[in-house]
Amino acid sequence: MEKKLVEVCFTPDDYDYFKGRFDIVVVIDVLRATSAICSAIDNGVSSVIPVPTVEEAKSYQDNGYLAGAERQGQIVDGFDFGNSPYSYMNPKLKGKDIVLSTTNGTRAINIAKDAPTVVIGSLINLESLVKWLLKENKNVLCLCSGWKGNFNLEDTICAGAIAHDLLATGKYSSDDDSSVAAKYLYLSSRHNYFGFLKSSSHRRRLKKLKLNKDIKYCLTPNQVNVIPILQNDKIVKLDN
């Protein structure tokens, strides 16, 4: 039986090279957009509408939606929330459609949206996601959101964890060096994500903003079982 592919794309800027070859794209923005989306969907939010620009988020807000926008790690003035996962645990959001625009994560979702299937990955839904991917048995691309077009460690490690777990079954293969590197970075870090990422630029950035509680949450694997999936431009809960 021919093996399925699992590859890792480091940044949305590299996506063109991978585009069109994968049935499932897993979008990853560990700190913090895709962790927050997993948290929101787990909390019963009806859908998250990802929009690339603050202006679009504002226009939804003007039409009565609850809307979040984050830039440079902080809530944009005038919005209801940013991308702290804790904001999305608010019981008032249950059953609501909410709108979100973030620096990197929603851009990556937007870039991938023509893929047959786009799901949301993070460390907090890692195990459930891998189980579902194995069941689907299709070609998988892990698309890291990066930081403003550049490589980042935490997304790569999460992508490496997914690649590692799929490859370990013997049913998948990887061709690209980025996937091999991601797998090794995961293996180097898996016993202590928090320590390993001490030197990551994004963690230092968020620490300055006093977001250590958020970081700890986002780096703690397997806290939720949901798989958020993009359907008709909205991220909803996959019935799996």
Next chain:
Amino acid sequence: MEKKLVEVCFTPDDYDYFKGRFDIVVVIDVLRATSAICSAIDNGVSSVIPVPTVEEAKSYQDNGYLAGAERQGQIVDGFDFGNSPYSYMNPKLKGKDIVLSTTNGTRAINIAKDAPTVVIGSLINLESLVKWLLKENKNVLCLCSGWKGNFNLEDTICAGAIAHDLLATGKYSSDDDSSVAAKYLYLSSRHNYFGFLKSSSHRRRLKKLKLNKDIKYCLTPNQVNVIPILQNDKIVKLDN
């Protein structure tokens, strides 16, 4: 005393983000252009003129130069050599100016050429290069040539080795996640480059072309002491 920076840029496509902030750019194309250039300069070649296109190499050849051109890992028809380091050990090349165009390496050299200082790095001149960089005590960017614009493992590991050795002195710091990742990939691979790179796409590509001897040479550290440096568009031996 303020620390100097050492950073790793994964591909020439990412260079814009780093451009202008570094005194020294080390261009790395382990398999095989920069290894071949080190080998040539060590063998007494007077200079290597790197040109980005095959047409330019041809035009030099028409003017009486010995010229090499490599595409897809193979010597381009009509040229004197490709980028096998062994071609450059020929005693007939001593004292000659030669011309070289390769898929990735000469493109990276060309992109970096406006930097104050551009030197050629590889595993085969690693130790001498690091010693010289430490003596210079300036901001260093390791520019990996990648593979057609994409990340590759062997260049990243070589860049990681340089970054690791400079950081270990306590006189340098790194800010970017790409540098942290390169350092960890070096630490994961340093006891067995050949084994670690078994899964690299480039190594598989060259193996298909029966270039295992070249690969072994290029992955064996510290075989030469030269530091090739770009001066007036020619790569010559640095008197150090």
